[in-house]
Amino acid sequence: MDLAFKDDDLAFQKEVRDYIGAHLDDEMKRLGAQSKNGYIDKDGIVRWHKALAAKGWVAPHWPKEYGGPGWTPAQKYIFDLECARAGTPTLSPMGLRMVAPVIMAFGTDEQKQKHLPPILSGDTWWCQGYSEPGSGSDLASLQMRAEDKGDHYLCNGTKIWTTHAQWADWMFCLVRTDPDAPKKQEGISFILIDMKTPGIEVKPIITLDGPADDQQEINEVFFDDVKVPKENRIGEENKGWTYAKYLLEFERGNTYAPSIKRGIRKLRQIASAEQDGQGGALIGDPDFRAKIDDLEIQATALEFTELRIFAELAGGQNPGAKSSILKTRGSEMQQRLSELLVEAIGTYGQPFVQDTFVKSNEPRPGPDYAAPIAPAYFNYRKTSIYAGSNEIQRNIMAKLVLGL
Amino acid sequence: MDFAFTEEQTLLRNMVQRFVQDNYDFESRQKIVDSDEGWKKEFWAQFAELGLLAAPFAEDFGGLGGSAIDTMVVMEELGKGMVVEPYLPTVVLGGGFLKHGGSDALKGEVIPQIIEGAAVIAAAYAEPQGRYNLADLTTTAKKDGGAYVLNGHKAVVLGGPWVDKFVVTARTSGGQRDEGGVSVFLVDKGADGLTTRDYPTVDGFRASEVLLDNVKVDEANVIGEVDGGLPLVERVIDEGIAAISAEAIGVMKMLVDDTIEYSRNRKQFGVPIGSFQVLQHRMVDMYLNYEQSVSMTYMVNIKVDEEEAERKKAASAAKVQIGKAGRFIGQDAVQVHGGMGITEELRVGHYFKRMTMIDTQFGNIDHHMKRYAALSD
Numbered sequence: 001m002d003l004a005f006k007d008d009d010l011a012f013q014k015e016v017r018d019y020i021g022a023h024l025d026d027e028m029k030r031l032g033a034q035s036k037n038g039y040i041d042k043d044g045i046v047r048w049h050k051a052l053a054a055k056g057w058v059a060p061h062w063p064k065e066y067g068g069p070g071w072t073p074a075q076k077y078i079f080d081l082e083c084a085r086a087g088t089p090t091l092s093p094m095g096l097r098m099v100a101p102v103i104m105a106f107g108t109d110e111q112k113q114k115h116l117p118p119i120l121s122g123d124t125w126w127c128q129g130y131s132e133p134g135s136g137s138d139l140a141s142l143q144m145r146a147e148d149k150g151d152h153y154l155c156n157g158t159k160i161w162t163t164h165a166q167w168a169d170w171m172f173c174l175v176r177t178d179p180d181a182p183k184k185q186e187g188i189s190f191i192l193i194d195m196k197t198p199g200i201e202v203k204p205i206i207t208l209d210g211p212a213d214d215q216q217e218i219n220e221v222f223f224d225d226v227k228v229p230k231e232n233r234i235g236e237e238n239k240g241w242t243y244a245k246y247l248l249e250f251e252r253g254n255t256y257a258p259s260i261k262r263g264i265r266k267l268r269q270i271a272s273a274e275q276d277g278q279g280g281a282l283i284g285d286p287d288f289r290a291k292i293d294d295l296e297i298q299a300t301a302l303e304f305t306e307l308r309i310f311a312e313l314a315g316g317q318n319p320g321a322k323s324s325i326l327k328t329r330g331s332e333m334q335q336r337l338s339e340l341l342v343e344a345i346g347t348y349g350q351p352f353v354q355d356t357f358v359k360s361n362e363p364r365p366g367p368d369y370a371a372p373i374a375p376a377y378f379n380y381r382k383t384s385i386y387a388g389s390n391e392i393q394r395n396i397m398a399k400l401v402l403g404l
Numbered sequence: 405m406d407f408a409f410t411e412e413q414t415l416l417r418n419m420v421q422r423f424v425q426d427n428y429d430f431e432s433r434q435k436i437v438d439s440d441e442g443w444k445k446e447f448w449a450q451f452a453e454l455g456l457l458a459a460p461f462a463e464d465f466g467g468l469g470g471s472a473i474d475t476m477v478v479m480e481e482l483g484k485g486m487v488v489e490p491y492l493p494t495v496v497l498g499g500g501f502l503k504h505g506g507s508d509a510l511k512g513e514v515i516p517q518i519i520e521g522a523a524v525i526a527a528a529y530a531e532p533q534g535r536y537n538l539a540d541l542t543t544t545a546k547k548d549g550g551a552y553v554l555n556g557h558k559a560v561v562l563g564g565p566w567v568d569k570f571v572v573t574a575r576t577s578g579g580q581r582d583e584g585g586v587s588v589f590l591v592d593k594g595a596d597g598l599t600t601r602d603y604p605t606v607d608g609f610r611a612s613e614v615l616l617d618n619v620k621v622d623e624a625n626v627i628g629e630v631d632g633g634l635p636l637v638e639r640v641i642d643e644g645i646a647a648i649s650a651e652a653i654g655v656m657k658m659l660v661d662d663t664i665e666y667s668r669n670r671k672q673f674g675v676p677i678g679s680f681q682v683l684q685h686r687m688v689d690m691y692l693n694y695e696q697s698v699s700m701t702y703m704v705n706i707k708v709d710e711e712e713a714e715r716k717k718a719a720s721a722a723k724v725q726i727g728k729a730g731r732f733i734g735q736d737a738v739q740v741h742g743g744m745g746i747t748e749e750l751r752v753g754h755y756f757k758r759m760t761m762i763d764t765q766f767g768n769i770d771h772h773m774k775r776y777a778a779l780s781d
């Protein structure tokens with residue numbers, strides 16, 4: 001057991017660092033530092049996606065046959081580390097990380113040819129149509145109806161909390177094709193919906209961070225007699241639940257530690273810039289420092305948990321129920337980080353700036369770095385709610401990991 | 405020993421409750437918050453009519469002679485409505501400075517104006533560099549004949565956009581963080597050289613950066629002792645803590661009640677989510693945190709008029725309790741609401757935001773832990 005990188009890993013690390021350095025532009029960095037919800041604007045995200053795609057690096061977890069880079073676990077880890085170190089934009093995960101593995105595993109050849117290349121190149125934006133107003137944690141109770149009309153389904157219903165639906169070209173969607181199935185999990189199908197289809201309406205949901213126009217993170221999406229060709233179904237009719245669960249394990253199976261550690265570095269910088277009211281900097285306050293150190297130690301434990309889990313996986317696999325460990329601890333640390341940032345900026349947590357992305361001539365009340373911090377703290381309550389709430393994750397672990 | 409409220413206090417509570425019920429349901433509150441002005445001046449006149457603005461002032465000035473307990477009752481009920489009108493800045497802080505430090509002439513002039521609703525006041529005690537240290541002041545006041553000339557920058561002055569006057573702390577002598585050399589001034593908003601930069605806050609209030617550029621203040625408008633103002637500032641801020649603790653338990657009560665109610669109605673897996681034991685325990689813990697906070701709020705309001713050391717310890721202890729409990733209750737209220745909790749549509753998220761910001765006012769948990777520790781030595 002050892003951690004040392006081999007010579008070619010070190011060469012790889014340098015290559016990654018150089019490439020990021022040459023392609024991460026100032027605008028991306030500026031917006032990254034001003035984000036209230038972890039994302040920058042669509043333009044910037046797509047620009048970064050395409051920069052990585054041009055180098056063949058945008059989909060580290062894809063198998064090589066589909067355009068993945070074929071990296072070793074060490075290389076993937078190095079890549080994550082370097083991205084976090086530089087503060088690269090968060091990519092949209094819905095295409096690359098969620099629907100793509102499902103299409104690879106269960107899609108037809110045509111579906112693969114149609115959808116995987118534009119996902120890889122960054123030419124299509126995807127959104128996830130799982131949750132409904134009445135079906136959140138109890139996802140299998142979903143109601144959106146897809147009636148069999150011969151060559152197409154006629155869809156009616158509502159999806160909610162749909163991340164970036166306003167920017168999406170496609171939605172992957174769970175619909176009820178058999179309302180009479182004996183078990184609620186059995187009547188569900190997994191379909192792909194072109195967001196330009198008539199009958200779809202996207203309505204913004206305003207979250208506590210007070211997003212600027214068109215920057216909202218989540219939406220409600222209404223379907224009124226929307227026709228979806230049957231060839232857009234993934235896999236078998238009424239077997240959608242199997243594919244949906246497969247996808248969820250990818251959704252939860254991210255690495256969190258590198259970005260948390262980056263956040264901790266940012267916290268240290270801010271605490272160095274903040275005065276303590278006693279003639280020193282906040283970073284010199286032993287009580288505050290202890291809180292940062294405590295979080296950093298927790299993040300190191302998570303980092304090594306991630307390394308252990310991902311070292312066992314070959315490309316294209318997901319960590320199964322163990323992904324719940326990462327999601328639970330990762331989200332709790334993200335939230336703790338956001339809380340400490342609020343503490344760090346003191347009174348200047350109070351002023352509200354709606355559009356933090358806009359460069360204004362008016363100076364802001366307080367330091368520039370302060371404006372997104374309280375909104376981000378409010379927004380990051382989401383991390384213990386979405387992708388299966390942390391209560392649900394603990395239920396999963398109790399059952400599938402502990403066997404209770 | 406007696407924890408009962410007097411008949412007058414109960415009437416006062418009922419009156420504020422009725423005001424909030426009639427005027428400050430969540431939808432109305434959001435309309436006020438989103439309006440250009442950000443508050444409703446008519447309500448201020450109504451506060452005056454109801455006698456709320458008179459509650460804590462001596463009868464000599466037309467007040468009702470109430471105590472901290474009366475203020476507590478008012479603030480708790482205002483908290484339940486997330487009322488934005490500047491009761492705390494004007495009556496508790498502005499009024500507090502005048503009551504405890506104002507000359508007879510100044511008291512006689514300004515307190516009746518507060519009571520009538522004619523003087524709205526905000527307290528400009530914080531500075532960008534000072535964190536929560538009330539003595540860390542770079543704003544200066546230089547004697548010039550019968551006046552003082554003020555220069556400096558006061559930070560995040562709550563209620564700033566709405567007021568007629570500011571209470572401003574400034575340094576008349578000494579080094580930046582010396583305890584001595586602090587003085588307090590009552591400054592007209594319209595004074596030459598005073599400008600404000602106004603903005604909304606994340607929890608729906610309004611605040612200002614107040615910039616002082618050679619602002620001349622007559623020496624008659626000095627509040628308290630020249631160079632010896634810090635104990636006055638500390639006393640008034642401790643009273644502010646007693647009041648904001650009461651606001652906080654109003655906010656907490658709403659968070660706890662809304663969460664319990666939501667968990668009864670929201671069904672998943674065919675049952676109300678309130679039937680899941682893990683959420684039941686969470687809500688019980690929210691309730692325990694609330695009860696402990698109520699106790700500490702009573703404690704601080706009973707002790708706020710006691711001698712200095714006792715008062716300071718009580719205020720810091722209460723602020724720590726409110727900060728910790730507020731965080732716990734706010735975060736868990738959102739969690740139990742699931743996705744709905746992070747939307748602007750439900751009021752629970754707005755109470756959560758207010759609760760969060762209460763910790764950043766008058767010193768946060770860490771600040772008051774340290775202050776308490778220093779007093780316990």
Ligand SMILES: Cc1cc2nc3c(=O)[nH]c(=O)nc-3n(C[C@H](O)[C@H](O)[C@H](O)COP(=O)(O)OP(=O)(O)OC[C@H]3O[C@@H](n4cnc5c(N)ncnc54)[C@H](O)[C@@H]3O)c2cc1C
Binds near residue numbers: 137164
């Ligand atoms: C910012 C954000 C982005 C999102 N993006 C998307 C998206 O793109 N696409 C999409 O489909 N969905 C998305 N979601 C929805 C998300 O997956 C749901 O919010 C989540 O599944 C919880 O459902 P709910 O909000 O209905 O809460 P509920 O299911 O009503 O849960 C409320 C509370 O009850 C608890 N609870 C529920 N069941 C149990 C149980 N059995 N035991 C113990 N506790 C329980 C929950 O943990 C929670 O605390 C997003 C959500 C957010 C907040």
